[in-house]
Amino acid sequence: MGKEILKVEDLVVKLEDETIISNLSFELEKGQAVTILGPNGAGKTVLLKTLLGFFSYQGKIQWQKGVKVGYVPQRIPFVKNFPISVKEFFQLKTKDEKEIKEILKLVGFNENFSKRKLGEISSGQYQRILIAWALIGNPDVLLFDEPTTGIDISGEDTIYQLLERLKKEKNLTIILVTHDLSVVFKFSDYVICLNKCPICQGKPKEVITAESLSKLYGQEIKFYEHKH
């Protein structure tokens, strides 16, 4: 019996007649962490959004029955236009006060923090709040789109340590989009190198080689070499 929580076969995504992703197949088991690595514009964010059902596609995307998915988008602007407290932001998703309190504690915030204005917390705190928000309702899978810009990380937990801990404590399956090679090695059991079509996929130590990387980022690397 297959234990796959997600099965993707021959996935093709076209947006306004442009092919963004082609010929992607992979399987994901419960508790696994998958990273998706690739240059800008490679279709990583589109892949996550397609898995969430935002876009139409060809091929097969099959989630295990009853699977709940949480999502942390790549870029959410700060809420500057209107006042909303951290707690009220969570109340948009759940009415369960106890759950809000517990989730906040899980990502390292005390109860007082919930009264803060969402627009006035730091970007590192905001990132953690968004992860906590995605965890409301106890999802089995977390899709995390890493922000392109750096984030100031306060406290001793980095985002990845936090994700690592959550993965263990909640037995989460995680799909993570990243640019950071060290994250791929430290964090994931499986990596998909994506540049519109899959360049390589498998265990990071086996498939990430100088050769596959230059294929993945090929043109950029050549570009820099010409400069010298």
Add this chain to the structure above:
Amino acid sequence: MLQFFLSLISAIFIGGVAGYLGSLMLSKKMTIVIDPLSHLALPGVALALIFQKDISLGAFLFLFLGSILIWFFEQKTKLPTETIIAILFTISLAITFLFLSEHEIEEALVGNISKIGKVESLIIVLVSIFVFFLIKKIYPKLTLISISEDLAMAEKIDLKKYQFLYILSISAIVAMGVKFVGGLLVAGLTVLPAASARNLSKNLKTFKLLSSLFGILSAILGIFLFQLTNFPAGPLIVISGFLIFLISIILKKT
């Protein structure tokens, strides 16, 4: 005396629900639609005056038509919404000026409160209550949409549906508001209380409450000033809203 009472009651209800709606104008994109939309109501008001029908009805029909036109032009041309709205705004003013006599134009632009009858007041109260509950219902989802459309979509929220209900609420308020303050000033009923409330709130709950309260307060103040001075009530209501805004700036803790 009865006329005064009817005006006051109607103004309180419209003011309150307009203020509440104002607090829902959470993003720039959401705020930007009220002004042009209210101008779209003008040709409807004009035609209603000519055919001696209820001006709110005329306004509402044209608002509805206008929203559909905006959507249609957007689909066909890919021009930015602001451009399309500006086009419709100009043409609505042109049509209004074409048809109306000077006196009627004044009524269309700044409203006329002394005409509110018993039945109209009752309708205003009922529609206000309906719109209040409509806004209350769509508030959380629209808040999430304005924070992040990605998050909203992940929650399987139908963006189009909520944008439509939002436009519908605005249309209803504008249609009722034109009677009081006219097509040019109706945006003031929503924007001013919300701006004042924003100055004084730390969370959504106070923001909503204060915005509705300030809407009611400017309506009461405006109607009383109207009774005292006999200047048109519409501008007085908006000026009251502005006074509250000034006070909110003074009270704002930095």
